Amino acid sequence: xxxIFNKIFDPHTAFFALDTETTGLDIIEDTPIGISLCFEExxxxxxxxxxxxxxxxxxxxxxxxxxxxxxxxxxSGLKEALAKRKAPFAAHNLKYDFHMLKNVGVDIGESTACCxxxxxxxxNPAEGGFSLDFLTLxxxxxxxxxxxxxxxxxxxxxxxxxxxxxxxxxxxxxxxxATFRLWKFYPNKLKENADLQKLxxxxxxxxxxxx
Numbered sequence: 001x002x003x004i005f006n007k008i009f010d011p012h013t014a015f016f017a018l019d020t021e022t023t024g025l026d027i028i029e030d031t032p033i034g035i036s037l038c039f040e041e042x043x044x045x046x047x048x049x050x051x052x053x054x055x056x057x058x059x060x061x062x063x064x065x066x067x068x069x070x071x072x073x074x075x076s077g078l079k080e081a082l083a084k085r086k087a088p089f090a091a092h093n094l095k096y097d098f099h100m101l102k103n104v105g106v107d108i109g110e111s112t113a114c115c116x117x118x119x120x121x122x123x124n125p126a127e128g129g130f131s132l133d134f135l136t137l138x139x140x141x142x143x144x145x146x147x148x149x150x151x152x153x154x155x156x157x158x159x160x161x162x163x164x165x166x167x168x169x170x171x172x173x174x175x176x177x178a179t180f181r182l183w184k185f186y187p188n189k190l191k192e193n194a195d196l197q198k199l200x201x202x203x204x205x206x207x208x209x210x211x
Contacts, residue, residue, distance in 0.1 A: 001047065001069055005077045007039050009084035017090045017180035020100045021046075021160050021172050027099035033160060034168070035078060036176035041184075044173035049074035052161045053168075071104075079106045088112035090183035092132045092175070095208050108209075116179055118204050119186035122196055136178040139185060144178060145171045 007013055017038040024030035033050035048054060049071045078101075089108075091097040094115035098108060120130050129135070133144045150171055151157045160168060190197040 001067075001073065001077060004037060004045050004047065005081040007037070008078075008081040008089075009086065011086070013039060013085075013087045015088045015090065015183065017176050017183060018097060019091060019172060019176040019179060020097045021168060022100050023159060023161065025096075027096060027103075030100070031103045032100045034172065035074065036172040038173075038176040038180040041181060042177065044177045044180075046169040046172040046176075047074055048165060048168075050161060053165050075104045075106050082107065082109040085109050085111050088114055090114045090116050090179055092116045092179045092182070094118070094205075098209055112201070112205070113209070114183060114200075114205060115208060116182040116186060118208065119190060119200060120182070122200055122204065123186060123189045132175060132178055132182075135182055140178075140181060142178070144174055147171075 008016065019036045020032040021034045021036070022030050022032045033053070034046055034048040036044055036046045038044040048067065051071065054067055054069070054071065088111060091113070092115070094113055094117075098113075101108060116132075116135070117130050120127060120135055127135075127138070129138075133146060136142050136144050148154060150163045150167060151160060157163060163171075190200055
């Protein structure tokens, strides 16, 4: 756990991507149940942070080793790491992840935070869609695991806490890896228009975190 969090403030980290898995979509009532991080394409980490998963609930097999940490260890470690970070990070729906982390006492730190959804909208308002699934298919020709494959009517599951940890891990890692790849793409697009770049960094991102 510590080795992963150390990557957040490692001076060699140019940027990273972050995503939360949560109990629901209500930014006031719901809370995160885990965090995923990506520091390079094709390699991502999902850290479960809810007793349902940490104590063995919804694991597919009994042979899996349970993590030797608590939810509070995750959130305190993440809070400390983010406070030390210098590198920017990206999240696809930054406002949502920002509020989810605040709900467990985690501040994202003072260095730059970027929203790939807002970047996508600024670069091409007529894109046709701004979801992570849509943009991943559009730019990388890759079909992500849809949320409906984990929860909803087809699965009979109503919460991510009902999803086997192995399935949730694959889904979460795929999400954050896609976010990482999108953030490698959009800064170059923003640089093509100085006014757009200034709007993104100087107005859209600061205002987003105030709402």
